[in-house]
Amino acid sequence: MIWTRELEATVSFYCEILGFHLGNYSEEWGWAAISKDECEIMIARPNESTPFERPYFSGTFYIKTDDVETLWHQIKDKVKVAYDMEDFDWGMREFAIYDNNSYMLQFGQDITGTV
Incomplete structure (x- = not known):
């Protein structure tokens, strides 16, 4: 699961540039699932209880x-x-x-x- 405030842009990047396919998308939930072959990635907007200023991953x-x-x-x-x-x-x-x-x-x- 990756977090982003840019849900639609992130789905577009992975689908249009990297060739992933959109499985599920809910603007209301702020969540999407994309896949390519055996790789699946979930993308979500952080909720109000999640401290999040910008995307990060170590x-x-x-x-x-x-x-x-x-x-x-x-x-x-x-x-x-x-x-x-x-x-x-x-x-x-x-x-x-x-x-x-x-x-x-x-x-x-x-x-x-x-x-």
Whole structure:
């Protein structure tokens, strides 16, 4: 679950740029569920009892994919890039971007069997 005051803009970012599909959306509840393949993300506006000034998260969201290169080429010019696609010693090819709320999203593909 990610929190945002920009529910509609966040749903649009994930669906239009990253190719997620909208499952459920309730403006009244301030909540949406989006999915792509086996990845599901819930997006919500924080309620009155939740202290929330702006989006925050001390880590990153890591999403594994079977074709990280294609995804990279599809979105790299449409997003704010945290780091370019790179092969790492631990056997992953990955890159990272920021969503419209400044949450960092990493996308990676296992390359241990391909090298």
